[in-house]
Amino acid sequence: MDFQSCVNIQKEWDIVGARQLGRDRAKSIGFGTVDQARIATAISELARNIYLYAGTGKICFETIDEMSQKGIRIIATDNGPGIRDISQVMEDGYSTSGGLGAGLPGVKRLMDQFDIVSNPGKGTEIKTIKWLR
Amino acid sequence: MNINLEVEVVNQESSALVSLTGEIDAYTAPKLKDALLPLTKREGYLVEVNLDKVTYMDSTGLGVFVGALKSTKEHNSQLKLVQLQDRVLRLFEITGLDSIITIDSTVRGGN
């Protein structure tokens, strides 16, 4: 089961769809309840960022099934304004939406691997992986 | 530190009357600045600030008034301070700011 499935994010309701798809995929890979919830929260955060700041984008899911490990890869892409200062948005305490704890640093904490490429005017792509223990 | 500053603005034909109540310090100064500065940008206006009920002001307050004064020079408006309490007036006098900011000290503020 290596196919990639994606959800377009255009309205707020799409965030719920992304969560659902992601959770189902995580469950099928074998993640437990707590990790499913963490993955869903990470997806929620990524999708919400697209919805709030980029307007439109998509969230895609891939199953990773290699010799030594299994996991889920989440890819969030958008053609929004891009992030000017990535290290600033990755800093604890920095929040544009006035909330505590979440944001991209939160996604990084929920998952195992995290990578982001973003350029002003060129959009953003975030890839994040959680491994099955 | 929950000291408050109340700012009341009454706009008239060619002047604005600003009444302040409370203390002006590092915590409340931004609020004063946000209210005062835009008023000084109106050409030909007189901005009169009544400090009758200002019981305390420290150097950050001075900074706001100096900034407001500079703005009146740039925009051809006027700043005037009235009814200062003794302690606050003294601060303007010691720092020499009473010679560059118009202060009417004929009527003193406070009880």
Added chain:
Amino acid sequence: MDTLKLDLENYRELLKQYIETQDESSLYQVEQFSKMSMQQKISPEEIVNAHIHALRKLYPELPAEVNTSFDFLLESMISYGLAYQEFQALREKQLELKSEISVAASMQQTLLSTVRPQVKGLDIGAVSVPANQMNGDYYHFVTDKNETLGIAIADVIGKGIPAALAMSMIKYSMDSFPESQRNPSSILGNLNRVVERNVDPSMFVTMFYGLYNPSREVFEYSSAGHEPGFYYNASIDKFEEIKTKGLLLGVTNDATYDQFEIKINNNDMIILLTDGVTECRIGDRFIEREEVLSVIKQYTHLPAQEAVEQVYKHFERLQDFQLRDDFTLIIIRKEV
């Protein structure tokens, strides 16, 4: 985040015990359990998960809805867990920053330090205590080959690091003034231009500069908006305010400063201070200047250095050991 570290069995046993006994001891034990979990970075959602597992084992006949409700609770706990981790990370960062500031503060101590000079015929005392780690007050003694004593006392309006940095700049400017321009009026005029040009428009500096000439026994001085000091006239046993007038530094670029002088006789004193002394609060109200003077009078019979230290301690106690502003006090007495 490792679910394995959480001891599910232990939690279940404690839960079982509490359900059966409802005793305080179980509650105390779970408190210790929580503390240890937090040390191991166990997040809240894992505790809820432990609860779900425990319930399933202890009460298999529990309605499915109850377990479902806990899944719901688990989800809601994740954000709290993230917030807690962010808090931890920020706390560590704060400690790092605090120690960086300590380093900066001790560098400032070294760079701006001034030695109390030994001047024949003068007893000099000085104390300067910052309200926080970095001092926005500054005092400096300058002696030259003619045995004149220059004394500067300044207060940067604003606190903390920006104030301390502005002060460093002032000190180095002062050191670079030519010999010919060392009278108080010129010094303040020059410094005013330096501050106006270089310091943030919202920052100002008050300064008092005095020059004691031992051969003429005269104290010349100018002030830029600084808190007035006191002069003690020994022959009539009276303190009077050193009244001056001058605009604080940095407001306009062409301010000029009047210079005054006082004849200093035996046992006369010059007392200089910053507003950290006069802005002292006693309970709800502010101290009056006469009260400041009456405190100082209690200690002026002592040697100058001891006197300033005792005055400081007195004010420190008056403010419940929490200074609101940097406190600087200098006493110079002409000895017989």
